[in-house]
Amino acid sequence: KAALFEEKLVCVGCPTNKQLSRRLPLEKYMSMGHVTVRFGRARRPSIEEFFLLDLGLKRREEVVVPTFDLVPSMLSRTNRIATIPMRLARHFAEVVPLRIVQVPLPLSSFTETIQWPALHNGDPASIWMRELLLQEAQSLVAG
Known part of the structure; x- marks a missing residue:
């Protein structure tokens, strides 16, 4: 296992979403329709779900998508919001108009990591991929 970078969560929505203000109150955040990401056949939640559960909170899910890359299109021209890594x-936001605001919750930052089975510690292809990911992560942090 190797750490890539520290990350935090932000709230995103369509720039025309009048309900999404720079200082989003918790009550408004919880009552708005959310786009959430669930992975794989088991529909495993992404990290923000675990943070919310730890705080005893449940959001109003309107749309569930299988990958983060579908989130922006589900926000376009709607009053929905999503909580995703910054x-x-x-x-x-470089390619799709998005408003990015702070999440109105005391959410911890987290470390993005890569993991691999010990069996692949010496595998040249696995080593190459890990080195590539670590280099890209360093450029993200530096840039």
């Missing part, structure tokens, strides 16, 4: 939000 770097991903900035990446999406």
Whole structure:
């Protein structure tokens, strides 16, 4: 396992969403329709779901998508919001109009990591991929 970078979550929505203000009150955040990401056949939640559960909170899910890359299109021309990693939000905002605001919750930052089975410690292809991911992560942090 290797750490890539520290990350935090942000709230995103369509720039025309009048309900999404720079200082989003918690009550408004919880009552708005959310686009959430669930992975794989088991529909495993992404990290923000675990943070919310730890705080004893449940959001109003309107749309569930299988990958983060579908989130912006589900926000376009709607009053929905989503909670996603900051770097991903900035990446999406380069190509899709998005408003990015702070999440009105005391959410911890987290470390993005890569993991691999010990069996692949010496595998040249695995080593190459890990080195590539670590280099890209360093350029993200530096840039």
